[in-house]
Amino acid sequence: MLEEIVKNSKKALVFGIGGGGDIVGTLPTVNLLETNGTQCILGGLSWERFSIDPDPGPRKLEEARNICEINNVVWRCNKDSTTRSGAKFAESGMAEVLGNETLLVDISYGPEKVFEGITDAAEKLDADLVVGIDVGGDVLGFGNEKGLMSPLADAVMTAALHKQSFLMPTIMGVFGFGSDGELSKKELERSFRIIAQNNGLFGSWGISERTLELMEKAISVIPTEASRGPVEYAKGTFNTTSIRSGSRKVQLDIRSTVTFYVDPRVVYEKISRPAQLVYGCKTIKEANEKLNEAGIRTELDIEMELYENLGES
Numbered sequence: 001m002l003e004e005i006v007k008n009s010k011k012a013l014v015f016g017i018g019g020g021g022d023i024v025g026t027l028p029t030v031n032l033l034e035t036n037g038t039q040c041i042l043g044g045l046s047w048e049r050f051s052i053d054p055d056p057g058p059r060k061l062e063e064a065r066n067i068c069e070i071n072n073v074v075w076r077c078n079k080d081s082t083t084r085s086g087a088k089f090a091e092s093g094m095a096e097v098l099g100n101e102t103l104l105v106d107i108s109y110g111p112e113k114v115f116e117g118i119t120d121a122a123e124k125l126d127a128d129l130v131v132g133i134d135v136g137g138d139v140l141g142f143g144n145e146k147g148l149m150s151p152l153a154d155a156v157m158t159a160a161l162h163k164q165s166f167l168m169p170t171i172m173g174v175f176g177f178g179s180d181g182e183l184s185k186k187e188l189e190r191s192f193r194i195i196a197q198n199n200g201l202f203g204s205w206g207i208s209e210r211t212l213e214l215m216e217k218a219i220s221v222i223p224t225e226a227s228r229g230p231v232e233y234a235k236g237t238f239n240t241t242s243i244r245s246g247s248r249k250v251q252l253d254i255r256s257t258v259t260f261y262v263d264p265r266v267v268y269e270k271i272s273r274p275a276q277l278v279y280g281c282k283t284i285k286e287a288n289e290k291l292n293e294a295g296i297r298t299e300l301d302i303e304m305e306l307y308e309n310l311g312e313s
Helices: 002-007 020-035 090-098 110-124 151-164 185-197 209-219 228-235 264-271 273-278 284-293 299-312
Strands: 011-016 039-045 064-069 074-083 102-105 129-135 170-175 201-205 259-262
Touching: 002 201, 011 020, 011 102, 011 110, 020 039, 020 090, 020 129, 020 170, 020 201, 020 209, 020 228, 020 259, 039 090, 074 090, 074 110, 090 102, 090 209, 102 110, 110 151, 110 273, 110 284, 129 151, 151 170, 151 264, 151 273, 151 284, 151 299, 170 264, 185 201, 185 259, 185 264, 209 228, 259 264, 264 273, 273 284, 284 299
Parallel strands: 011 039, 011 129, 039 102, 129 170
Antiparallel strands: 064 074, 074 102, 170 259, 201 259
């Protein structure tokens, strides 16, 4: 399946779907595609970590600077693109590293609008393949895992990619097995087993020497912990046991240097209850409320609390 999709694709939109530095985790996939003759345009979400951008949630079009609108969901990003407060997007850093524009995706208006925005961008950019890469694997959470801390962005993007898969070839990938410190290895293995049992495991790809060099350059510019770990492991220098100021435990192994490609339909239908819950939501706030009602705490909840505490101090 993976070979057939890649062979038949001329240009791909390759997105990091978890926000922050997930775009770094797209580089091995770009290597796979370009090695097989597929041109790639990289992108990610307009949602930076609170430590980078202290405004909670993703940035909307009017909250970004030095960008070029493709539509109100997908924008062109260059090395000088920032939030309204001057925070640099990870995608800006990647544009600097590559010397090419990247893309930003705003998930503020829910899965349907994300699907429409990506579809429109794919048409305008002549792309015939969409790939969404999650770093760490929390996208494969059922929603009830104790360590799950950032399910909202993944849920919206999974729902959007699920719908995308009925329109054009669409692949989901997980890079950095466990590198975000959210799902345990046992929980990840459970999800992958279910995906494999439902014929949803497409294949895998590692980090080449050339890609490793490029990833090293990227993490020197883009602040990221989840993507940094696999790069350091591939170099034989990884010794971190926790990330996020010690709040998440990390134990990497050789699987953390591999990207595993899966069918977004299977992830949506068999794994991701969060994606099912947010599927019909029209705003990020509504999606967050749906997850809260199901007892799922999100990254937006955490950011709102931090923002409120910042205002009180």
